[in-house]
Amino acid sequence: MITKAITKKIPFLLSIFLLSVFSSIEVVGQQTLESTNQxxxxxxxxxxxxxxxxxxxxxxxxxxxxxxxxxxxxxxxxxxxxxxxxxxxxxxxxxxxxxxxxxxxxxxxxxxxxxxxxxxxxxxxxxxxxxxxxxxxxxxxxxxxxxxxxxxSPFVLGHPNFGAYFGNNIPFDQSFLIQEEALLFKTKGPASLHSYFYPASFEAPYPPMEIKPSPVPREIEVIDEGDFLANIPKDFEKKGYYFIQSDTNSTEGLMIKTAPQAFPRVESWEEMVDMVVYISTRREHEALLEAEDKKIALDQYWIGLTKNEETAKTLIREYFRQIEFANILFTDFKEGWKTDKGMVYTVMGPPNGVTFRQNAEIWTYGDLNSNSKINFTFARVKNILTPNYYTLNRSRALQPEWFKSITLWRSGKMDF
Missing domain, CATH: 2.60.40.10 (Immunoglobulins)
Structure with a gap:
């Protein structure tokens, strides 16, 4: 009797087991933000x-x-x-x-x-x-x-209760605004909004294998520009970033980064000198910074890397195209090329894999199914200026691939 009872239960238990297996397979196969390559x-x-x-x-x-x-x-x-x-x-x-x-x-x-x-x-x-x-x-x-x-979410301090628009009624969807351009702020609440201006400039970040913390300014200058009327165009004349609020006692607001007319492209020879820091030795970069004629010094620098003028021209064009994309994609209150993501993007190129967790964004380079792939993990940090602020988890383990990419740049062989 006992044997018969157990025998009758086996098909039922087996069906439950198989159902759970197939259900788990189905869930694994479904797309989520954590599993989808973006x-x-x-x-x-x-x-x-x-x-x-x-x-x-x-x-x-x-x-x-x-x-x-x-x-x-x-x-x-x-x-x-x-x-x-x-x-x-x-x-x-x-x-x-x-x-x-x-x-x-x-x-x-x-x-x-x-x-x-x-x-x-x-x-x-x-x-x-x-x-x-x-x-x-x-x-x-x-x-x-x-x-x-x-x-x-735990990383969002709130969103503004007003919208910012270009003249054609399309919302301000860029990561930066060219100086002296205007935006229209529409609000159903107060008739005026409040503006703070930050005339801040930032240094390029440390490389991925540098584990000591980057220097942080002890004080950031803030200029209270007071109220301005909503629903009429407002100009943004100064270079830096603005924080617009309807209620200065709250954490909600909109950050607007302003940039020179040439942005996201390079504005000057001096700016070019700053930007080559990612692929230069310390001695090379110091020499460029000290050079009186930056254009001549940069010409000598690029030709010195490749030993070929035509290769140097191609290398210059490709490197600063990467800088331009980094500025478009990753500008926040810093220029895009000065962010951790912008630095990695400039040197390593576009990632093969991009996945998200609530507290991180992971970039993968190499074959996604290979053990030789390398990951750059950007930790998400709560920030009043933006709900999407990330810093790179630095590690000495990233050094071999980083130097490998820099060597390809310096030999004129980097190709995306």
């Missing part, structure tokens, strides 16, 4: 640039501004599919079932340079973490673009 967002050949800009109407209510920049000429809406959702964690799967499709009728604007959507959402009171997630698929070759923005 390297395309940093590619030099992307056709779109995605952004989500939250405007926080109340603690749980947001307007999601979704400007999608057209990097290819004459981009056509029907060449892409657009969808979004709100995730509750970085390991929550996103599928066709929980993604909301955005149709052409959902467009708020379709300009020469942008597809622009707006979506109002409410985060349930019991939800502790909320992440706005956007997915765009290029239907021609299947490229998948992703973007996400924390709405509520």
């Amino acid at each position: 390297a395309l967002r940093y590619s030099r050949y992307s056709r779109l640039s995605l952004k989500i800009i939250p405007v926080q109407e109340s603690p749980r209510n947001f307007i999601l501004q979704i400007p999608i920049e057209k990097l290819e000429e004459n981009a056509v809406f029907s060449d892409y599919t657009f969808s979004f959702t709100i995730l509750s964690s970085y390991n929550q799967p996103f599928t066709d079932e929980n993604l909301t499709t955005l149709s052409e009728s959902d467009l708020k604007l379709n300009t020469q340079n942008h597809f622009y959507f707006e979506q109002r959402i409410r985060v349930p009171d019991e939800q502790q973490v909320a992440i706005a997630f956007l997915k765009v698929v290029d239907t021609r070759q299947g490229d998948e673009y992703y973007y996400h923005m924390d709405l509520i």
